[in-house]
Amino acid sequence: GAGVSQSPSNKVTEKGKDVELRCDPISGHTALYWYRQSLGQGLEFLIYFQGNSAPDKSGLPSDRFSAERTGGSVSTLTIQRTQQEDSAVYLCASSLGHTDTQYFGPGTRLTVL
Amino acid sequence: GENVEQHPSTLSVQEGDSAVIKCTYSDSASNYFPWYKQELGKRPQLIIDIRSNVGEKKDQRIAVTLNKTAKHFSLHITETQPEDSAVYFCAAVFSGGYNKLIFGAGTRLAVHP
Numbered sequence: 680g681a682g683v684s685q686s687p688s689n690k691v692t693e694k695g696k697d698v699e700l701r702c703d704p705i706s707g708h709t710a711l712y713w714y715r716q717s718l719g720q721g722l723e724f725l726i727y728f729q730g731n732s733a734p735d736k737s738g739l740p741s742d743r744f745s746a747e748r749t750g751g752s753v754s755t756l757t758i759q760r761t762q763q764e765d766s767a768v769y770l771c772a773s774s775l776g777h778t779d780t781q782y783f784g785p786g787t788r789l790t791v792l
Numbered sequence: 793g794e795n796v797e798q799h800p801s802t803l804s805v806q807e808g809d810s811a812v813i814k815c816t817y818s819d820s821a822s823n824y825f826p827w828y829k830q831e832l833g834k835r836p837q838l839i840i841d842i843r844s845n846v847g848e849k850k851d852q853r854i855a856v857t858l859n860k861t862a863k864h865f866s867l868h869i870t871e872t873q874p875e876d877s878a879v880y881f882c883a884a885v886f887s888g889g890y891n892k893l894i895f896g897a898g899t900r901l902a903v904h905p
Binding site for chain 2: 710712714720721722724727729735770772774777778780781782783784785786
C-alpha cells in the first residue's frame with residue numbers, strides 16, 4: 680500500500696516568508712510525528728499527534744512553528760517568518776499506535792535564503 | 793526526564809568485523825525499543841525492534857539485546873559489509889502522558905572494505 684508522503688519535496692524560500700509543509704500518513708495510523716533533521720545531525724522531535732488527544736508540542740523550537748492534523752489524517756507544519764537556521768529536512772512519520780513501527784516519509788528539504 | 797543516550801557517535805570497522813551500538817534509556821516503564829537505519833540522503837527505516845518481554849532478538853546478521861534491569865539495549869551487526877555503512881538510531885517509547893517514541897542521537901557506522 681501507499682507509504683507516508685510529504686510535499687513539497689524541496690522548498691526554497693526567502694527569510695521572513697511563511698511556509699507550509701504537508702504530511703499524508705498511512706491510512707489508519709493514529710500516531711503522527713514531525714521531526715527536523717539538520718545536515719549530518721540526528722532526529723529532532725518537533726510535535727506528536729496521537730488520535731484525538733491534544734498534541735505534544737514540547738519539541739517546537741519557537742512560537743513561529745505550529746502544526747495541525749485535520750480529521751485525524753493529513754498534517755500541516757507551518758513555519759512563520761522563516762529564518763536561515765530553519766533550513767533542514769523536515770520528516771514526518773506515522774505509526775498504527777505508539778508502540779508500533781514508525782514509517783517515515785521522504786522528507787521536505789527546506790532552504791531559507 | 794525523557795532521554796535516550798546512544799554510543800558511540802561514530803564507529804569505523806573493517807569488513808567482516810562485528811559492530812556494536814549501545815543505548816540507555818531513563819524510563820523504567822519503556823516497553824518498545826526499535827532500531828532504525830538511515831542511509832545517506834534517505835529516510836530512516838526500521839531494521840529490528842524488541843519488546844520488553846524478550847531479552848534478545850535476531851534477524852540474520854542483526855541482533856538486539858535488552859537488559860531491563862540496567863535499562864540498556866544494544867544492536868549487534870556481525871560480518872559487516874560496506875552496505876551496512878549508514879547512521880543507526882535507537883529509540884524507546886516513554887510511558888509518560890504522551891507515550892511517544894524518543895530517539896537517540898545516532899551512530900555513524902563506516903564499514904571499510
